[in-house]
Amino acid sequence: MKLAFYKAFCLHGTWKEIMFDVLIGIFSLGRYSHVELVFSDGISFSSSLRDGGVRFAAIDYDNERWDVVDLPRFYNDIRVEELLRDDALSIVGLGYDKLGAITSIMPFCFQRRRRLFCSEMIINMFHARNVFALLTGERLENGSIYSEMGDGCEYSPSEFNKSIREIVG
Numbered sequence: 001m002k003l004a005f006y007k008a009f010c011l012h013g014t015w016k017e018i019m020f021d022v023l024i025g026i027f028s029l030g031r032y033s034h035v036e037l038v039f040s041d042g043i044s045f046s047s048s049l050r051d052g053g054v055r056f057a058a059i060d061y062d063n064e065r066w067d068v069v070d071l072p073r074f075y076n077d078i079r080v081e082e083l084l085r086d087d088a089l090s091i092v093g094l095g096y097d098k099l100g101a102i103t104s105i106m107p108f109c110f111q112r113r114r115r116l117f118c119s120e121m122i123i124n125m126f127h128a129r130n131v132f133a134l135l136t137g138e139r140l141e142n143g144s145i146y147s148e149m150g151d152g153c154e155y156s157p158s159e160f161n162k163s164i165r166e167i168v169g
Helices: 015-027 078-091 098-103 118-128 131-136 157-168
Strands: 002-007 032-038 043-048 053-058 066-070
Touching: 002 157, 015 032, 015 098, 032 118, 032 157, 043 118, 053 078, 066 157, 078 118, 098 118, 118 131, 118 157
Parallel strands: none
Antiparallel strands: 002 032, 002 066, 032 043, 043 053
16 A cells, blocks of 8 residues: 655646645645555545545556655555555545645644545544554554544644654655
């Protein structure tokens, strides 16, 4: 499995899509505006403003627009991937949370019911399936950065990328 991070400043899409990407990049002080969870069969899962919410998609990850992070091989346990895919299937069709995405870069985060944004959703799925412990090979003690990540609503795609890169090297 992989995580694919969309570059906020690649200027691709409609003017509204570009503006949203750039604003997320600027306000989060980061390089990324979006993240996808890529399953081993190449199918991607996320909540996308461009696609109207939570969905599966086939995406061509070109280097101009995307940075792809491979999750460690020991993590690619088919049982965990199946659980994550089942979790994903259970929320397909929920809307995209623009307000949550924008406020994830602020000291507070507003969430709308039955709506999710990309990094929030994937972080919450990872917490539910204990993925951070699998990635680090450690128990998540109170006080560790990963146990304190809490609700994914507090993390922009750029912050999520930084945390994942700290884990996988």
